[in-house]
Amino acid sequence: MAGIDELIASIEVELEAAQKRRTKAAKEIELILAKAQQDGRSNLSVEEDERVAELFAARDQAKADIEGIQRKLENAQKVKAEEMERAEQAKQVRDTQTRKPAYDQVARVGTEERTYRKDTDPLGKNFLMDVCRQFMFQDVEAAHRLARHMQEEQVERAQYLQRAVGTGAFSGLTVPQYLTDMYAPATAALRPFADVCNQHPLPESGMSVNISRITxxxxxGLQASENTAVTEQNMDDTLLTVPVQTAPGQQTVSRQAIDRGTGIEDVTMQDLFNRVATVLDKTLLTQAVTGLTNVAQNNTYTDASPTGAELYPKILGAAAGVEAALLAMGRPTHAVMHSRRWYWLSSQMSSTWPLxxxxxxxxxxxxxxDPSSSYSSGPRGVLPCGLEVIVDNNIPxxxxxxxxxxxxxxxxASECHLWEDPNAPLFIRAEQAKADSLGVLLVAYSYFAYTFGRYANGMQKVSGTGLVTPAF
Known part of the structure; x- marks a missing residue:
């Protein structure tokens, strides 16, 4: 049934792509209309009208494509169900009323334990010793066990062995599966703050995003008397240009590791994706001039013996600063802090509570x-003032x-603007560049743009000696 399964998978990918096209068109229409609203224009420009018309046509086409693809997917699933039903019928055994052979004439198939098992060799010591004995001493029994292991691998994990030629010449190089299951990926700070930002689709072209700010x-004003001049002030704006940046990472992996390893390429790419996510989030927080730490208005907390009861009013002072700067254009929604600060706040004891x-x-x-929340999985909790807490260890x-x-x-969060390609991070796999050394170059990258500067003092922070390494 691999054929129909592959067909269904490809149709599902086609459906997802059409859904993304529809969503992207709708989002861009919203952005154009929102910009006109912010500019105080009752009509769209000619270029905007034309673009909106194109986007509506693209959205309608995507909707039509989705309907057709869904019908195609339903038909493919019906075919799969019929094939499964035929397969089940083929498995049914009916009594033919023939005479059964004598007991000693019946062939029986039982189960045989694997050569190398987790319960008898949890650390792979026997496997590694057999590899050494075979190659160093040509030990016949070790070679026999490794050959039997490779036969077991060909039955249970043939997909990995099909990638390499001449497997028999490298007996034992395919590691038992239970040992590869112990793989522990490297930790990464990831992107907790970036995930709560106001997300926008990155424009399809150009290396900057332009925003008009009313400055x-x-x-x-009150009219002095009848028929006297009414107060007038010409409105003016300033263009805010946000650069599109690239967060890339690369790793050269040997051809041998990819051909003969178990999931080496997948493990490496996932780690690269984690690094891209981390550097993007760290850029949002700490980049010179435009990063959150450099844009935010500072509220200093100075104390040689800090307490949670003293820090909390500083957080409220920062929230008050956000609201004073934004008024009806937004409200403070999140407190972003390092995990050590969150656990320190959680450890503080008090006999008084907020009014x-x-x-x-x-x-x-x-x-x-929130007991169900973990790192980089959303808000960790809520402060008494309603601020949702985001723990982010990219904070220095x-x-x-x-x-x-x-x-x-x-x-x-509404003023933490982040533009990203909806398909990011992207992936390049290049073999020609490192062909002379049997290397495969893996590259992951992501385009993004961000700004926290639409309104002065719209971001606030608390810093100072009151936020030194906490003592528990």
């Missing part, structure tokens, strides 16, 4: 933690004069 607003708690927060609590912990401070950011 001089209109004015209104005002957010709905759903117990009255005698300094916040609520070597700040301040003592190089032992971290920072805490209070942000409105």
């Amino acid at each position: 001089t607003a209109t004015d209104a 005002i708690n957010w709905a759903g927060i117990p009255p005698q609590a300094a916040g609520v933690a 912990t070597n700040l301040g004069a003592g190089t032992n401070e971290d920072e805490l950011y209070v942000v409105p």
Whole structure:
């Protein structure tokens, strides 16, 4: 049934691509209309009208494609169901009423244990010793066990052995599966903050995103008397240009590792994707001039013996700063902090509580933690003022004069703008570049643009000696 399964998989990929085209067209239409609204224009420009018409046509075509693809997928699934039914019928055994042979004339097939098993050789010691004995001493029994192991591998994991030629000449180089299952990927800080930013699709072309900011607003005032001049102030804007940046990573893997290893390419690419996600998030937080730490208005917390009860008002002060800067254009939604700061806050004990708690927060609590949440999986909890806590270990912990401070950011998610390619991160697999050394070059990269600067002081942070390495 591999043929119909592959067909269904390809149709599902086709359906996903059509759904993405429809979503992308709708999002771009929203952006064009939102820009006109922000500019105070009642009509779209000629270019915008033409682009909106093109996008509506693309959206409608994508919707039609989706309907057709869904019908095709339904038919393919019906074919698969029929094939499965025929296969089940073929497995049915009916009594032919023939005389059974005598007991000693019946062939029986039983089960045989694997040569190398996790219960008898958990660390692979016997496997490695047999490899050494075969190649160093031509041990016949070791060679026999390795040959039997390779026969077992050909039955149970043939897909890995088909990639290499002359497997018999390398007996034992295919590692038992239970040993490869022990693989532990490298840890990565990933992108907790980037995931809560206001996401936008990256424009299809160009190396910058341009945003119009109203820097001089209109004015209104009381009229001195009838028929006298009314207050007037010409509105003016300033162009905010956001550069498109690239977050890439590469790794050269030997051809032998890919051909003869188990999932080497998948493991390497996943690790590269994790590095791309980490560098993107770290760029949003710490990049010179435009990073969150450099854009945010500072609220200093200075204390040689910091406590959670003293830090909490500073967080509220930062939230007040966000609201004062944005007014009706947004509100503070998230407190972004290092994991050590979150656990330190969680460790603080108090006999007093805030006068005002957010709905759903117990009255005698300094916040609520989500027990189901883990790192980079969404908010870790909620503070009494309603700020959702995002734990992000891309926040530096070597700040301040003592190089032992971290920072805490209070942000409105709606004003943390991040443009990304919806298909990112992208992947390149190049063999020609390293062909002379039997190397395969793996490259992962992602295009992105971001800004936190649409409104002055719209981002706030808390820093200072009160945020030194916490003592538990």
